[in-house]
Amino acid sequence: SNISPYIRRASYSVIPAPWHLSQRVLLDYEIIYVKEGEVTVTLDDGAFPAKPGDAIFLRPNQRHSIRLIKGDNFVQPHIHLDLVQQEDSPMVPVSFEDKDELTPQERQHMRPDILGEVMPELPTVITLNNPQVFEMLLYEIINIWCSRPSQYELLLKYKAIRLLAMLLLQVNREQEDPALPLGNDMLGVQTYILANYQKPISIDLLCRTFAISKSSLSARFKKAFGLSVIEFYNQVRVQKAKDLLACG
Numbered sequence: 410s411n412i413s414p415y416i417r418r419a420s421y422s423v424i425p426a427p428w429h430l431s432q433r434v435l436l437d438y439e440i441i442y443v444k445e446g447e448v449t450v451t452l453d454d455g456a457f458p459a460k461p462g463d464a465i466f467l468r469p470n471q472r473h474s475i476r477l478i479k480g481d482n483f484v485q486p487h488i489h490l491d492l493v494q495q496e497d498s499p500m501v502p503v504s505f506e507d508k509d510e511l512t513p514q515e516r517q518h519m520r521p522d523i524l525g526e527v528m529p530e531l532p533t534v535i536t537l538n539n540p541q542v543f544e545m546l547l548y549e550i551i552n553i554w555c556s557r558p559s560q561y562e563l564l565l566k567y568k569a570i571r572l573l574a575m576l577l578l579q580v581n582r583e584q585e586d587p588a589l590p591l592g593n594d595m596l597g598v599q600t601y602i603l604a605n606y607q608k609p610i611s612i613d614l615l616c617r618t619f620a621i622s623k624s625s626l627s628a629r630f631k632k633a634f635g636l637s638v639i640e641f642y643n644q645v646r647v648q649k650a651k652d653l654l655a656c657g
Contacts, residue, residue: 414569415494418503419554424483430475434508436501437520440572441465441487442540442547446480450533457533462540464576466533469520472508473533486547488554490569492523524577531580538579539634541603542641545648546572552651575635595633598626599641606645612638 417437426446443463450457450465451474458478459465467473477483491498501518504511524531537543550568553561598615612623615638619626630638 411493412570412573413494414566414573415491415498416550416554416565416569417489417491417498417501419488419551419565421486421548421551422484424477424485426477426481426483428477428483431505432472432474432507433505434470434472434511435467435489436504436515436518437469437489437491438524439465439467439487439489440547440576441467441485442544443483444486444544445482445484446477448483449476449478450474451476452533459534462537464535464537464543466531466535466576468522468525470508470522486544486551488547488550488569488572491520492573528577528580531577535576535580537575539575539599541599542634542636542644543572543575545644546575548648548651549644571635578635595630598630598638599634602638602642602645606642606649610642 432451441464443459443461443465445461447458447460448465450459450467453472465475489503491501497518501520502515504515506515546568550565550572553564553568558564598619601615601618602610612626615621616623616626621629626638630636630641634641636644
């Protein structure tokens with residue numbers, strides 16, 4: 410109930426092969442989206458593969474290492490964050506040290522693993538049901554963090570909560586009932602929008618195309634993806650326009 414995320418760093422990293430992140434512990438949370446390359450995340454309790462379309466969720470004080478095992482590059486949009494902003498949040502560094510190498514001052518900055526207490530079974534590698542939406546939202550966070558528009562702190566908190574909600578709701582739903590459908594019938598609608606975003610798309614058009622009522626489409630799409638149909642369509646168009654500008 411007290412969640413108020415503080416985004417410490419948000420960046421889009423392209424790391425060429427060969428690459429290996431030596432064993433370390435973080436002082437905060439890190440969320441990584443695997444866009445390109447395949448990696449192995451090694452923890453004290455085992456090794457976990459992560460491929461494009463997966464999210465890697467790393468906790469404070471969790472010893473880990475990461476190795477690129479396939480691909481020319483490891484492309485990883487990622488953020489570091491505190492789940493709850495504290496007075497010392499701006500002073501906490503991003504750690505690349507192992508637990509025994511932390512200074513006493515760094516140890517004092519260790520964030521509590523609140524999510525670990527609430528969801529102890531939260532996996533380190535999560536295969537996303539909706540990687541395009543997750544990736545797009547992560548890009549928005551990175552763009553806001555880098556450009557610092559008016560009220561960017563508030564925007565970052567809002568976007569970070571949405572990103573966390575996508576992860577936690579998916580994991581919670583799967584743990585409650587692994588066989589529960591996750592809006593697969595709406596994947597066709599999502600795919601249609603992604604393939605036709607350059608054209609005008611309306612609710613009426615989608616209802617005719619997929620033989621579904623307005624009320625059912627709206628409710629089921631929102632439940633599956635956490636966004637209304639029009640919100641998703643607009644986000645896709647904005648992100649595609651940003652991608653074109655970046656390429657230009």
